[in-house]
Amino acid sequence: MESTTEQPRNISGSMQSPRSPSSQPYLSVSVTDPVKLGNGVQAYISYRVITKTNLPEYQGPEKIVIRRYSDFVWLRDRLFEKYKGIFIPPLPEKSAVEKFRFSAEFIEMRRAALDIFVNRIALHPELQQSEDLRTFLQADEETMDRFRFQETGIFKKPADLMQMFRDVQSKVSDAVLGKEKPVEETTADYEKLKHYIFELENHLAEAQKHAYRLVKRHRELGQSLLDFGKAVKLLGACEGEPTGKAFSDLGTKSELLSIKLQKEAQQVLMNFEEPLKDYVRYVQSIKATIAERGTAFKQHCELAETTKLKEINLDKLMLTRSDKVGEAEIEYREIKAESEEATRRFERIVKRMEEEIVRFQEQKTEEMGVAFHQFAKGQARLANSVADAWRSLLPKLEASSTV
Amino acid sequence: MMGSENDDESHLHSSKEEMENLFLREDGDPLTRNHVNGDKSNSNYRSAMSTLSDSRHPSIVVTPADSDPLFAPPSYYRESRSPLSKPNGGDRGSSYLEPPSYADVIFSPFDDISEINGSEDGGSRHSQSSDSLSRSPSSLSSDYIKITVSNPQKEQEATNSMIPGGSTYITYQITTRTNLSEYGGSEFSVRRRFRDIVTLADRLAESYRGFCIPPRPDKSVVESQVMQKQEFVEQRRVALEKYLRRLVAHPVIRNSDELKVFLQAQGKLPLATSTDVASRMLDGAVKLPKQLFGEGGGASSVEVVQPARGGRDLLRLFKELRQSVSNDWGGSKPPVVEEDKEFLEKKEKMYDLEQQIINASQQAESLVKAQQDMGETMGEMGLAFIKLTKFENEEAVFNSQRARANDMKNFATSAVKASRFYRELNSQTVKHLDTLHDYLGLMMAVQGAFADRSSALLTVQTLLSELSSLGARAEKLEAASSKVFGGDKSRIKKIEELKETIKVTEDSKNVAIREYEQIKENNWCEIERLDRERRADFLNMMKGFVVNQVGYAEKIANVWTKVAEETSQYGRESS
Numbered sequence: 001m002e003s004t005t006e007q008p009r010n011i012s013g014s015m016q017s018p019r020s021p022s023s024q025p026y027l028s029v030s031v032t033d034p035v036k037l038g039n040g041v042q043a044y045i046s047y048r049v050i051t052k053t054n055l056p057e058y059q060g061p062e063k064i065v066i067r068r069y070s071d072f073v074w075l076r077d078r079l080f081e082k083y084k085g086i087f088i089p090p091l092p093e094k095s096a097v098e099k100f101r102f103s104a105e106f107i108e109m110r111r112a113a114l115d116i117f118v119n120r121i122a123l124h125p126e127l128q129q130s131e132d133l134r135t136f137l138q139a140d141e142e143t144m145d146r147f148r149f150q151e152t153g154i155f156k157k158p159a160d161l162m163q164m165f166r167d168v169q170s171k172v173s174d175a176v177l178g179k180e181k182p183v184e185e186t187t188a189d190y191e192k193l194k195h196y197i198f199e200l201e202n203h204l205a206e207a208q209k210h211a212y213r214l215v216k217r218h219r220e221l222g223q224s225l226l227d228f229g230k231a232v233k234l235l236g237a238c239e240g241e242p243t244g245k246a247f248s249d250l251g252t253k254s255e256l257l258s259i260k261l262q263k264e265a266q267q268v269l270m271n272f273e274e275p276l277k278d279y280v281r282y283v284q285s286i287k288a289t290i291a292e293r294g295t296a297f298k299q300h301c302e303l304a305e306t307t308k309l310k311e312i313n314l315d316k317l318m319l320t321r322s323d324k325v326g327e328a329e330i331e332y333r334e335i336k337a338e339s340e341e342a343t344r345r346f347e348r349i350v351k352r353m354e355e356e357i358v359r360f361q362e363q364k365t366e367e368m369g370v371a372f373h374q375f376a377k378g379q380a381r382l383a384n385s386v387a388d389a390w391r392s393l394l395p396k397l398e399a400s401s402t403v
Numbered sequence: 404m405m406g407s408e409n410d411d412e413s414h415l416h417s418s419k420e421e422m423e424n425l426f427l428r429e430d431g432d433p434l435t436r437n438h439v440n441g442d443k444s445n446s447n448y449r450s451a452m453s454t455l456s457d458s459r460h461p462s463i464v465v466t467p468a469d470s471d472p473l474f475a476p477p478s479y480y481r482e483s484r485s486p487l488s489k490p491n492g493g494d495r496g497s498s499y500l501e502p503p504s505y506a507d508v509i510f511s512p513f514d515d516i517s518e519i520n521g522s523e524d525g526g527s528r529h530s531q532s533s534d535s536l537s538r539s540p541s542s543l544s545s546d547y548i549k550i551t552v553s554n555p556q557k558e559q560e561a562t563n564s565m566i567p568g569g570s571t572y573i574t575y576q577i578t579t580r581t582n583l584s585e586y587g588g589s590e591f592s593v594r595r596r597f598r599d600i601v602t603l604a605d606r607l608a609e610s611y612r613g614f615c616i617p618p619r620p621d622k623s624v625v626e627s628q629v630m631q632k633q634e635f636v637e638q639r640r641v642a643l644e645k646y647l648r649r650l651v652a653h654p655v656i657r658n659s660d661e662l663k664v665f666l667q668a669q670g671k672l673p674l675a676t677s678t679d680v681a682s683r684m685l686d687g688a689v690k691l692p693k694q695l696f697g698e699g700g701g702a703s704s705v706e707v708v709q710p711a712r713g714g715r716d717l718l719r720l721f722k723e724l725r726q727s728v729s730n731d732w733g734g735s736k737p738p739v740v741e742e743d744k745e746f747l748e749k750k751e752k753m754y755d756l757e758q759q760i761i762n763a764s765q766q767a768e769s770l771v772k773a774q775q776d777m778g779e780t781m782g783e784m785g786l787a788f789i790k791l792t793k794f795e796n797e798e799a800v801f802n803s804q805r806a807r808a809n810d811m812k813n814f815a816t817s818a819v820k821a822s823r824f825y826r827e828l829n830s831q832t833v834k835h836l837d838t839l840h841d842y843l844g845l846m847m848a849v850q851g852a853f854a855d856r857s858s859a860l861l862t863v864q865t866l867l868s869e870l871s872s873l874g875a876r877a878e879k880l881e882a883a884s885s886k887v888f889g890g891d892k893s894r895i896k897k898i899e900e901l902k903e904t905i906k907v908t909e910d911s912k913n914v915a916i917r918e919y920e921q922i923k924e925n926n927w928c929e930i931e932r933l934d935r936e937r938r939a940d941f942l943n944m945m946k947g948f949v950v951n952q953v954g955y956a957e958k959i960a961n962v963w964t965k966v967a968e969e970t971s972q973y974g975r976e977s978s
Contacts, residue, residue, distance in 0.1 A: 196798045203791045210784035217777040224766065224773040231766040235759040238752065243938050246945055358801060365807040369973030372814045376966035379821070383960035390952040397949065401942045 027122045028052040031115040034107045051137045074148045078132040084292045085352030089120035090281030183298045201283045208276040215269045222261030229254030242400035253389045264382045271374040293349045300346040303339035310335050548581040548651045552644040555636045579666045599672045606661045612855040613925030615848040617649035723865045757846040764839035778825030785818030817966045828955035838944040859919040866912040877901045
């Protein structure tokens with residue numbers, strides 16, 4: 001079990017000042033150089049992951065490894081298992097369909113998203129100390145493949161099996177005992193948080209949907225400007241002067257603006273719509289954490305109850321001086337230990353979540369601020385280009401119409 | 404999650420307007436009143452066309468009080484006559500120095516026609532612009548005629564009382580305001596039904612062969628069944644108004660008796676209806692047997708002046724058909740042998756032009772739709788963020804949330820503002836690019852003019868060939884009769900009758916040739932005029948389109964520049 005009582009060191013990552021003095025601990029990661037490998041259905045993209053660090057736990061100041069998407073998934077899953085209560089940074093979607101197309105833009109967007117993913121982990125005070133992270137950043141490809149296969153293999157680890165068993169058990173006992181109602185926390189603050197998270201997802205999803213449509217609209221407007229420009233040029237070819245030249249100029253400008261619109265469409269996609277999608281994914285990750293907390297809470301409650309029952313039973317046995325006392329005492333101590341462990345686990349989750357929420361809100365304000373800024377800059381730039389392009393036609397049009 | 408696109412959109416529209424208005428009102432933004440039709444338009448270009456080209460809505464006046472266009476004084480959307488006066492047009496050059504330049508310019512599309520058309524026939528511009536009345540405000544004694552079609556009403560067909568509940572039809576009030584002396588009076592109204600328009604159009608076509616007569620609105624039988632009654636009537640009203648305005652814009656047709664009578668004569672329209680004309684078919688049919696037997700007069704010189712129409716002169720139709728076929732026998736020659744190469748070239752050029760205008764107007768439609776969609780989606784996105792803002796504010800626990808909510812609010816309001824600008828831009832764009840659509844109609848008129856010429860030529864050729872065959876018959880008869888000693892009384896009589904026919908036909912041929920020459924002349928003048936006007940109209944269109952684009956692009960740029968400034972503290976990494 002990963003020890004989590006270490007003090008988080010103030011490690012700077014690549015998102016902050018990369019040129020921190022060498023005495024300062026730093027861990028800087030970048031995901032670069034996407035390369036398409038393999039053929040057909042088995043095609044995939046590999047990335048170079050470059051780690052620069054002065055931390056003692058790492059093998060040297062710089063390490064470069066090759067990783068693929070499923071390796072990132074492995075890392076995310078491991079962190080999710082081990083650091084319950086922490087909002088694990090989300091990954092871009094698996095997208096089996098897009099794989100076949102693998103356009104340059106898709107590849108770039110994925111690379112950027114993976115880069116952000118790793119960097120968020122590297123910057124997180126607890127997550128950055130994870131052994132799995134070190135494995136991910138340093139292990140050679142063969143070792144990595146082995147780890148990955150283990151995780152996604154059909155045979156689940158024993159821990160998972162126990163968990164599954166317990167889940168089934170509790171469901172059965174609930175049914176038998178006739179208490180179907182779920183065991184849930186009912187603190188007002190937590191209720192509010194849950195409600196907030198669930199509602200937030202809906203709102204964000206809607207905003208993201210419109211943002212995506214807006215990207216399409218840019219592309220459509222670009223296309224129609226192109227077609228319009230061409231048509232107008234052809235019309236100009238039928239006409240004498242000065243109309244012919246005027247149409248030709250108009251058409252040329254229209255075609256030029258079409259290119260700018262396509263460019264802006266891509267910018268909006270990368271710098272605005274993608275951050276919104278990321279926001280949605282983050283909220284979904286929080287939902288997963290909420291589910292984990294729910295499970296932990298249930299365990300804590302059930303074990304506490306079971307412990308109580310065992311205690312009562314033990315007391316009874318002690319009173320009757322039964323010879324089963326010894327056995328019962330052992331059982332009781334075991335259950336009590338488990339129960340205390342479950343409670344600790346639950347409380348750790350609660351504490352972590354408290355801190356995480358603050359981080360999350362601050363992070364999101366910053367990231368959305370950047371997204372708004374980028375969007376506004378892009379739109380202003382586009383609008384100014386449009387104005388400039390059309391304005392340049394006016395002197396000639398003026399001159400022509402007074403002929 | 405969402406239902407069909409349409410349902411979604413319609414719900415969105417009504418509540419979207421409310422939301423937009425509600426939200427902006429919180430800002431103390433005066434821009435909350437019911438504004439122009441832009442909001443009501445759905446992405447359907449056609450309905451956008453009809454609502455936006457509505458003559459009741461003048462071009463939008465843009466008079467920003469200060470640098471922020473959204474805080475313009477309430478007169479922003481009020482109709483106002485004064486803006487129709489030109490802005491200091493000569494200052495266009497100086498616009499480069501003062502920002503914001505075109506944001507100040509009034510976006511009425513047809514302000515500067517006087518500059519462009521100069522001294523030309525003032526009324527020659529077809530009047531699709533809403534309220535521009537006088538073409539040349541600078542000239543004092545400007546001819547002035549303005550037509551309005553309004554007030555559709557249902558009326559009962561006057562049948563004999565034997566048949567109860569006769570069919571109904573719609574009449575429209577046609578109001579003319581003019582200072583032309585030919586019309587007694589400066590303002591008058593009549594009521595006409597669609598059938599009267601058809602009559603007018605038919606009579607004009609007969610009287611003005613070779614002219615580019617604006618095409619009348621379609622009968623639209625299918626549409627009248629399929630569309631909602633109100634929508635159809637409104638569509639028709641708009642079309643009628645456009646048509647009549649084009650007629651009076653035509654320098655020759657505006658003086659026609661037919662038009663005058665149509666506009667002024669009260670009660671029943673005193674023009675021969677097409678059914679009256681068709682009844683001449685009966686006369687024609689009566690004449691037919693006599694003509695078939697070679698008796699009776701040939702084509703009278705009066706009738707020769709008209710093309711052979713179905714039902715009017717069956718025999719003439721047969722003859723001309725035969726002629727056109729015989730013309731064709733000469734190999735791959737076109738049915739009407741047109742020697743005038745210049746004309747043929749011109750015709751081909753006109754055809755090419757028509758194709759390109761069709762293409763351009765289609766792409767213009769797509770462009771308008773794309774602009775419309777951009778505005779709509781921008782607005783929808785803005786509203787989604789407004790909802791998010793409200794949500795965050797209500798649920799805020801941390802200051803970071805409140806800060807984000809504030810950023811979001813600025814962003815969202817700007818998106819909504821930008822969306823409105825897109826839609827305003829679009830309604831103006833529609834008005835400008837509408838010129839292309841109008842020219843489609845005019846190209847049809849050109850085709851009509853060319854067709855008049857072709858049919859007149861066919862008449863001439865038919866008569867020529869008839870003359871030659873009559874002459875040949877006369878020769879044969881004379882030859883045969885001279886063989887008979889002492890004269891052949893019956894043959895001599897026949898020869899004389901034939902000579903009579905030849906004389907009549909000769910007269911008709913001369914008339915037909917004169918008619919043909921006249922039509923050629925009309926063609927030429929009209930094409931000249933059309934080319935001139937088209938040049939002016941297209942340049943005007945381009946200018947208006949471009950000025951609009953510049954103005955609104957500047958406004959949109961301003962909106963987003965402000966947001967960029969407000970969020971400049973985020974992410975010191977440059978893009």
